[in-house]
Amino acid sequence: MKLELDPDRLFPVDPATRDVARGLYAEVATLPILSPHGHVDPAILLHNVPFLDSAELLIRYDHYVTRLMHAAGVPLTDLGIADSLSPAPIASPREAWRTFCAHWHLYAGTASGYWLQHEFSVLFGIDRHPDASNADALFDLIQTALATEAFRPRALFTQFGIEVLATTDDPMDDLAVHRALVADASFTGRVVPTFRPDAYLNPAASGFADGVARLAEWNGTAPGSYRGYIEALAGRRRYFVDHGAVSADHGVLQPLAVDMPASEAAALFERARGGALSDVEAQAFAGHMLLEMARMSVDDGLVMTVHPGVFRNHNTDTFRRFGPDMGHDIPVTTTYVDPLRPLLEKFGNLPDFHLVLFAVDETAYSREIAPLAGFYPSVYVGAPWWFLDAPDAVLRFRAAVTETAGFYRGSGFIDDTRAFLSIPARHEMARRLDAAFLARLVREGRIDRPTAERIIVDLVDTLPRKVFKL
Template identity: 80%
Template sequence: MKLQLDPARLFPVDPATREVARGLYNGVAQLPILSPHGHVDPRLLLEDTPFGNPAELFIRYDHYVTRLMHAAGVQLSELGIPDRTGVAATAGPREVWRTFSAHWHLYAGTASGYWLQHAFGEQFGITEQPDADNADALFDRIEATLATDAYRPRALFDQFKIEVLATTDDPMDDLAAHAALAADPSFSGRVLPTFRPDAYLNPATPGFADNVEKLAHWNGTPASSYQGYIEALAGRRRHFVDHGGVSADHGVFQPLAVDLNRSDAATLFEGAMAGTLTDAEQRAFAGHMLLEMARMSVDDGLVMTVHPGVFRNHNTDTFTRFGPDTGHDIPATTTYVDSIRPLLQKYGNDPDFHLVLFAVDETVYSREIAPLAGFYPSVYIGAPWWFLDAPDAVLRFRAAVTETAGFYRSSGFIDDTRAFLSIPARHDMARRLDSAFLARLVREGRVDLASAERISVDLVDTLPRKVFKL
C-alpha cells in the first residue's frame, strides 16, 4: 500500500474552513521549533554519532510503539529490549524491524502511526507502507540514509529548525554535556537542562536515602541534616541555572502540596532517612517538598512544571524483567483544586512564579486547570501530554480550556519525547491542529482572521518563550 502524506492532513473537511486553516498553518509552518520539555539525551548532540539502525531509532526506545505490539502478543524481548534477568535472548535490529513491519497495521489511527508516517515520508522519502514483504528493503533504505552526514544528529537538529531543546536531568548530573555544547562554536542551538528531583523528594522512591546522601556529600553537610538537605537542593538548582536551565519538572502521582512547619518537616525527614515513615507520612513529606520546590522557584526563577497522574510500572513482571519506560505506565484520575491549594495560597499570586500544570486525565482540563489558570497569575495550562498528545485529544483540549482561559494562559506545544526524529512531526501536528481549531472560530464569526493569525504565531513562538522564560 502506498504511503501518502496529504498536504491538508488534520485540516477541517469543510472546504471553506479548510482554506482558512491552510492559510493559518502556512503562516507558522516554517517557524523555529521551541521544545522546552523533552527527554532527548544531550550526548546525542554532543557526540554527534550516527543513528545505528531503523529499529534502534524508531522502536527500541519508543514505548508508544512497543506497547501496542506487546498488547498484540509480541514479547518485548522480540523488540530489542534487553531482559534484565538474562533469561531471554534479544532480537537483532533487522528481526525487530521485520516484527514491527508485520504489525504496522496496528498503528492506523494512532498518534504514533501519524508521527511515523510523517517521519517516513518527510525525512526518508518512503512512499509505501511497511509490511512483511518490504521490511528488509525499507530497513536497508533507512539504514543507508542514516549513514550519511546529512542524517547525523546535529545536521538533523539544524534541518528540523530546532532553536531550543530542553532535556531532563538528575539533580546530581554535572551537566558536562550541556557545558560542552554551550561552549562549542560549531553548534548554534540551545540545549537546556531541566532539574528533575522526584527521586530526591519522595521517601517512597527506592534509593531515596542514598540520593540524599549524595546531596549531603556534595554540600559538605551530614546526611541527617534537614537544613543541609534543603541547602543542597537549592545549591543544585543554582547549578542548573548556571548551565542555562529554565525549569524544574515534577513527575508526581498526585499534585499534593502540604504546608508543614520546619520542626514537623525535619521530624519526617529523619523518619524518611531511617525508613520508618508510614505511607501517609511519606505522602505528607513529599507534598511538603513539592511546596518547598515552589518556594525555591520563586527564589531562583526556575519555571515549575507538574506532570501528575501516571501509575508508573503497572506490571510488576515487566518492570522486573525489562525495567521502567517499557510501555506499562497507565493514566490515573487527577485532582488539583484542593491538593495544590496550599501552594497557590502562598505563591499563586506572584506573577514572576510560573507554574505549568499538565494532566493525562482529560476531565481535569475544563473542571480545574483552566479555571485555576483563569485566575492565578502564576498558573499556565500545560499542553496535552503523553496519552493526550494525539490529534483528536489536542482538539478536545483546545475546546475544553479556551472558553474559560483563552489562548494566552497556555504553554504552547510541548513534545515531551525521547524519539528525536519525531520532534518535527509532533510540532507540525500541533501547528496544523491549532490552525484547524482557529479556522473554525473564524468561520463561526467568533474570532476575526487577523486575531487568529496573531494567535497562531503566539502559540508557536511567543507563549513558550514567555511561559518558560526563554
C-alpha cells in the first residue's frame, strides 16, 4: 500500500474554504518551533550520538504507540520492554519493529498514526505503509539513515527549526546538562529546564519523605522544619531560574488549592514525613502546596502550568513489572472553578502571574477553563493535551473556547512529547488545524481574511512567547 501525504491534509473538504486554509497555513508553515513544555532528554543534544534503532526511537518510549498494541494483546516484552519481575527474554529491536509493522493498521485514524506517517514520509522518504512483508526492509532503511550525520540530534534540532525546547526536570537536578549546552559554543539552540516538583509536594507520592530530606540537606536545615522546606523549594526554583527556566509544571490528579495557616500546614508536614496522614489530610496538604507554588510564581516569575486529571499507572501489575509511562494513564473528570478559587482569589488578578490550565477532560473547556480565562488576567487556556492532541479534538477545543475566551487567552501549541522525531509533525498538525478553523470563520463571514492572517501568526508565535515569557 502506497504511503502518500496529501498536501491538503486536515484542511476543509469544501474547495473554497480549503483554498483559504492553504493561504493561512502558508503564513506560518516555516515559522520556528517554540516548544515550552515537553519531555525530551536534553542529554541527547549534549552528547549528540546517533539514535540506536527504529524500535528504540519510535516505539520503546512512546506510550501512544505501545498502548494500542498492548490493547490488541501484544505483550510489552514483545516491544523490547523488560519485565522487572521475570527473567524472560525481551524482543530484539528488529523483532519489536516487526511486531509494530504487523500491527500498523491499528493506528489508522489516530493522532499517533498521523504523526508517524509524517515522520516516515518526510524524514525517511518511506513511500509504503509498514506491514509484515516490508518490516525488515524498513528497519534497514531507517537504520542506514540514523547512521548519517543528518540524523544526529543536533542536526535534527536545526532541521526541525526548533528555537526553544523546554525539558521537564526534578527540582534537585543539578542541571549540569543544561549548563553544558549553554557553555557549548557549537550548539546554538535554546534548551531550558522546567521545575517539576510533584513528588516533593504530595505526601501520597512515592519517595516524598526522601525528597523532603534531600531538600533539607541542600538547604542546610532540619528535615522536620516546615519553614526550611518552604525556603528550600523557593531556593531550588531560583536555581532553575538562574539556569534559564521559564515555568514550573504541576501534574496533579485534581487542581485543588487549599488556603491554610502556616501552623496547620507545619503540623501536617511533620506527620506527612512519617507517612501518618489520612488520604483527606494528604490531599489538603498537597492543595496547600499548590497554593504555595502559585505564591512563589508571583515572587520569582516562573509561569505556573497545571496538568491535572490523569489517573497515573492505572494497572498495578503493569506498573510493578514495567514501570510508569506504559500507556495506562487514564483521564478522569476534572473541575477547576471551586477547587482553584482560593488561588485565584489571591493571585488571579495579578497580570504578571501566568497560570496555564490544561485539561484531559474536554468537557471542562467550555464549562470552566474558558470562562476563567475570559475573566482572570492571570489565566490562560492550555492547548489540547495528551488524549486531546488529535485532529478532531483540537478542532473541538477551538470551538469550545473561542466564543468565550477568544483566541488570545490560549497558551499556543504544546507538543508535550518524549518522541523527539514527532515534534515537527505535531506542530505542523496544529498549524494546519488552526488554518482550517480560521478558514471556516472567514468563509462564514465571522472574521475577515486579514484578521485571520494576524491571528494564525499570533497563535503560532506571538502567544507562546508572551504566555511563557520567552
